[in-house]
Amino acid sequence: MFDLSGKKALVTGGAVGIGRGYAIALASAGADVAIVDIDDKVGPITAKEIQAMGRDSVYIHCDVTKADQVQAMVDAVVARFGRLDIAVNNAGIAILGADATLEQKDWDKVIAVNLTGAFLCCQAEARQMIAQQAGGKIINTASMSATIANCNASYDASKAGIVHMTKTLAAEWGTYNINVNCISPSYILSPMHASTPTVVRQRIRDLTPLGYVERPEDLFGPVVFLASDASNYVTGHDLMVDGGHTLNAWLVPLGRALPPRVSPAQEIVQLKHDLTAMGLPFDADGINPDLHPEIADVFKAAFNL
Ligand SMILES: NC(=O)c1ccc[n+]([C@@H]2O[C@H](COP(=O)([O-])OP(=O)(O)OC[C@H]3O[C@@H](n4cnc5c(N)ncnc54)[C@H](O)[C@@H]3O)[C@@H](O)[C@H]2O)c1
DSSP: OOOOTTOEEEEETOSSHHHHHHHHHHHHTTOEEEEEESOTTHHHHHHHHHHHTTSOEEEEEOOTTOHHHHHHHHHHHHHHHSOOOEEEEOOOOOOOOOTTTOOHHHHHHHIIIIIIHHHHHHHHHHHHHHHHTSOEEEEEEOOGGGTSOOSOHHHHHHHHHHHHHHHHHHHHHGGGTEEEEEEEEOSBOSGGGTTOOHHHHHHHHHTOTTOSOBOGGGGHHHHHHHHSGGGTTOOSOEEEESTTGGGOOOSSOOOOSSOOSSOHHHHTHHHHHHHHHTTOOOOTTOOOTTTSHHHHHHHHHHHTO
């Protein structure tokens, strides 16, 4: 039911982080996976890692904000694999900053990558799946920030847009046996979060019933579920994968009866792998304060660091 043998997949933003995790999960379940990204250094490394798992893989450069590149990317996937069964639209960015002073160009960029980019990908992928007349699975990456006010308005609005776009496309494309769903992670230790200080990680653990900071590995099961026959009657769904973080405002502090399933050292296994592949330094906690200094600055100000 969860077997993806023979399936042909693509993952955008697949070079590192959550996208690399999705690609490994789909390949583990049997799929061939194209790595789609703008990181021409790490993208081919990730494609080779998938090949080393015994699956076919190829790196395809594509800026998801450009409709012509997106169409060429889907054509390249089909040229390589012969068809497209599973498409994971995951490329995304965050540009943090106070909303009262955020520059319009930054708002535009976040919406262009996170929302317009995902829509352009959905369109081109669905056109291919419709032509194949064999259905398909489209999975978008939203965020808990679609449901709670978390980052800033551009990021949160782009992710809320993903959730509702997913519902609309699911309603439209069910007629073609195409399922469209999205996954909403909480805080994941990807390169996007490489600058997040340890005190903030501890705060996340303290506010999460399952007690540890999310990793790309925690999305392996959810993405395989949504890509496989196991989810054939699930469409238009936003699958929250947050360890319970958004369940409550936690006025009463959370306690623990058992140690969390994942230790702090295990939280950062893929983060360290990704930073190594990117050729970037990091400390023992997997922190690189220079990769996203603007995120570090927000946390430093909020936590008086
Ligand atoms: N890290 C988190 O805490 C978190 C939480 C919820 C949702 N998300 C979402 O998950 C997705 C992946 O995030 P991540 O944490 O792995 O980020 P990341 O920054 O670690 O990796 C993002 C990848 O997307 C690629 N990318 C960026 N712009 C692109 C473009 N225009 N075209 C193609 N590829 C592009 C980057 O090169 C990179 O490989 C994003 O949509 C993000 O918003 C992240």
